[in-house]
Amino acid sequence: MKNPTIIAVDAMGGENSPNKTIEGISLHTKVSTNIKYKIYGNKNIILDLISKYNISKEKIDIIHTEKQIEDTDSALSAAKKGRDTSLWLAIESLKNNETDAMVSAGNTGALFVIAKLNLKMIENIDKPALSALWPNKNGMNVVLDLGANVECNEKNLIDFSIMGSALLKALFENETPKVAILNIGSEEFKGNNIIKNTYQKLSQAKNSLYEFHGYIEGNQIMDGNINVIVTDGFTGNVALKTAEGTANFITSELKIAMSTTLLGKISSLINFKNIKKFKQKLDPRLYNGAILLGLDKPVIKSHGSTDAVGFANSLKVCEKIIKGHLIDKIKENIN
Amino acid sequence: MKNPTIIAVDAMGGENSPNKTIEGISLHTKVSTNIKYKIYGNKNIILDLISKYNISKEKIDIIHTEKQIEDTDSALSAAKKGRDTSLWLAIESLKNNETDAMVSAGNTGALFVIAKLNLKMIENIDKPALSALWPNKNGMNVVLDLGANVECNEKNLIDFSIMGSALLKALFENETPKVAILNIGSEEFKGNNIIKNTYQKLSQAKNSLYEFHGYIEGNQIMDGNINVIVTDGFTGNVALKTAEGTANFITSELKIAMSTTLLGKISSLINFKNIKKFKQKLDPRLYNGAILLGLDKPVIKSHGSTDAVGFANSLKVCEKIIKGHLIDKIKENIN
Numbered sequence: 001m002k003n004p005t006i007i008a009v010d011a012m013g014g015e016n017s018p019n020k021t022i023e024g025i026s027l028h029t030k031v032s033t034n035i036k037y038k039i040y041g042n043k044n045i046i047l048d049l050i051s052k053y054n055i056s057k058e059k060i061d062i063i064h065t066e067k068q069i070e071d072t073d074s075a076l077s078a079a080k081k082g083r084d085t086s087l088w089l090a091i092e093s094l095k096n097n098e099t100d101a102m103v104s105a106g107n108t109g110a111l112f113v114i115a116k117l118n119l120k121m122i123e124n125i126d127k128p129a130l131s132a133l134w135p136n137k138n139g140m141n142v143v144l145d146l147g148a149n150v151e152c153n154e155k156n157l158i159d160f161s162i163m164g165s166a167l168l169k170a171l172f173e174n175e176t177p178k179v180a181i182l183n184i185g186s187e188e189f190k191g192n193n194i195i196k197n198t199y200q201k202l203s204q205a206k207n208s209l210y211e212f213h214g215y216i217e218g219n220q221i222m223d224g225n226i227n228v229i230v231t232d233g234f235t236g237n238v239a240l241k242t243a244e245g246t247a248n249f250i251t252s253e254l255k256i257a258m259s260t261t262l263l264g265k266i267s268s269l270i271n272f273k274n275i276k277k278f279k280q281k282l283d284p285r286l287y288n289g290a291i292l293l294g295l296d297k298p299v300i301k302s303h304g305s306t307d308a309v310g311f312a313n314s315l316k317v318c319e320k321i322i323k324g325h326l327i328d329k330i331k332e333n334i335n
Numbered sequence: 336m337k338n339p340t341i342i343a344v345d346a347m348g349g350e351n352s353p354n355k356t357i358e359g360i361s362l363h364t365k366v367s368t369n370i371k372y373k374i375y376g377n378k379n380i381i382l383d384l385i386s387k388y389n390i391s392k393e394k395i396d397i398i399h400t401e402k403q404i405e406d407t408d409s410a411l412s413a414a415k416k417g418r419d420t421s422l423w424l425a426i427e428s429l430k431n432n433e434t435d436a437m438v439s440a441g442n443t444g445a446l447f448v449i450a451k452l453n454l455k456m457i458e459n460i461d462k463p464a465l466s467a468l469w470p471n472k473n474g475m476n477v478v479l480d481l482g483a484n485v486e487c488n489e490k491n492l493i494d495f496s497i498m499g500s501a502l503l504k505a506l507f508e509n510e511t512p513k514v515a516i517l518n519i520g521s522e523e524f525k526g527n528n529i530i531k532n533t534y535q536k537l538s539q540a541k542n543s544l545y546e547f548h549g550y551i552e553g554n555q556i557m558d559g560n561i562n563v564i565v566t567d568g569f570t571g572n573v574a575l576k577t578a579e580g581t582a583n584f585i586t587s588e589l590k591i592a593m594s595t596t597l598l599g600k601i602s603s604l605i606n607f608k609n610i611k612k613f614k615q616k617l618d619p620r621l622y623n624g625a626i627l628l629g630l631d632k633p634v635i636k637s638h639g640s641t642d643a644v645g646f647a648n649s650l651k652v653c654e655k656i657i658k659g660h661l662i663d664k665i666k667e668n669i670n
Contacts, residue, residue, distance in 0.1 A: 217576050
């Protein structure tokens with residue numbers, strides 16, 4: 001690893017960019033140490049924002065690009081725009097060993113395709129997986145795959161166990177990865193054949209990276225007994241989005257209860273501090289930063305609609321996985 | 336349909352039964368009209384509870400059974416117990432046209448197997464599906480399948496659209512069923528082949544029962560724009576349980592915010608009424624009562640761990656689907 005650590009930032013992707021990406025960098029500079037940012041995008045606009053947010057010019061390097069990928073681009077049309085986009089060049093900097101991790105809040109499909117075009121897979125891993133953090137009662141889960149692969153075989157799910165465990169270790173070095181397969185029951189005979197075969201193989205496999213805990217059901221994801229949850233990309237995506245939708249539904253109902261009457265408002269004011277803590281624990285910006293695992297360089301996807309606080313958090317994820325030697329950990333354990 | 340309507344109740348299944356099932360009947364008698372209950376289980380215990388909960392003897396008929404199915408029974412061992420269990424006899428009463436719907440809070444696997452052994456499938460339906468109510472911002476969704484079938488083909492998903500729409504119409508006669516397939520994106524090309532083929536067929540099919548609205552993602556389930564959500568039993572089960580787990584996590588965090596400090600407690604007291612309304616809207620007992628669709632008689636599964644209020648709600652579901660002519664609606668539309 002280089003010294004200092006360098007993060008490649010696609011400044012132009014996502015809603016309200018580059019304003020939020022540059023403000024996010026500014027927020028991250030206040031808590032990070034020994035980090036530099038290679039920023040890809042429209043230099044004039046970015047320079048104005050660098051001044052606006054008071055970012056030290058020593059910490060940054062701007063690479064001007066005229067073109068950028070829009071959310072409306074298909075993966076194919078994005079790739080056809082060629083090398084001169086902020087997203088492509090940011091990923092290429094990883095390939096050229098100029099940077100240590102890259103992050104974009106832009107078009108997810110384009111990020112996948114351009115990352116796969118430019119970067120190698122880690123040896124012996126067949127498919128990349130999208131993984132993210134998901135809170136539980138005791139801390140955080142790593143959940144994967146969240147949508148990179150609609151269908152997965154046994155080998156993929158076993159690879160996900162290893163990659164997810166390495167990610168957990170890189171992010172939280174004191175935690176022991178506890179792997180479980182997402183299923184519709186806890187008995188060995190439940191689920192489809194792929195899941196049952198994976199269960200058999202993981203039960204027999206010996207490894208020092210993680211403990212295998214069998215199956216987990218959807219209602220146990222947030223219990224905190226497991227911290228690496230393995231599933232195919234279809235199921236993982238539905239589960240994650242269903243959890244988001246449920247959280248939104250409940251918090252909007254709660255808002256109504258707390259603000260539509262005078263008594264509700266008074267009550268909220270009195271309990272302001274505790275409600276704030278409650279809100280913070282559920283704030284999706286704190287979990288922002290999904291990791292595309294399986295490539296031989298760290299590629300991080302920020303939520304497109306997050307704000308500067310959320311984007312800063314995805315930069316924290318970049319920093320942690322570089323310093324936690326994520327890619328080395330996966331390579332050590334995959335064989 | 337007979338006059339009065341008769342509901343068959345397996346009194347012995349589920350936690351804390353028959354106490355909760357009989358108390359549930361008592362609660363239901365207070366809001367129902369022209370309903371009788373055929374109650375299957377231990378006559379002596381049930382008679383004591385009938386007195387305890389002041390249920391008019393004219394409304395009930397008790398069929399004594401010595402044996403009952405335990406939650407620990409496998410579906411096979413349950414079926415092997417034979418005809419003399421409360422669950423089996425309650426289902427058999429449907430076959431013999433002695434009752435109009437049946438409900439049990441007992442062993443789900445046993446309920447499925449014994450129902451399939453005793454009852455016919457509706458003509459042209461290949462697989463039964465488990466469906467339940469799921470709240471949304473504007474009212475209620477019907478979601479199916481929630482776990483009866485791990486894998487489903489196009490024909491099954493199309494059948495689910497019809498059965499789910501008929502159920503919605505039977506429960507809420509003024510609603511127009513709006514069907515969507517649960518998927519990981521809204522574009523036509525997303526998802527696996529089964530989903531894509533189903534999308535094509537439903538787009539082309541003409542029917543007067545429901546509107547087809549394409550795909551729905553997990554985060555949109557509770558938005559209220561769709562009210563019949565179709566998916567395979569694996570995905571549906573994971574989604575439902577994930578929503579339950581998320582709701583439990585949030586409400587337990589909220590409880591902490593509202594009760595660990597004196598200010599929190601005072602605030603809750605002040606806003607008591609609104610918080611109560613909020614809690615009621617999220618109370619899972621109000622949505623209790625899953626329906627096994629596809630059989631030619633109405634079989635309803637109450638949650639095993641619900642209480643008398645929840646069990647009474649599953650009796651309301653029985654009443655509504657009998658009076659809403661659910662089975663006839665499915666038969667009319669399946670061809």
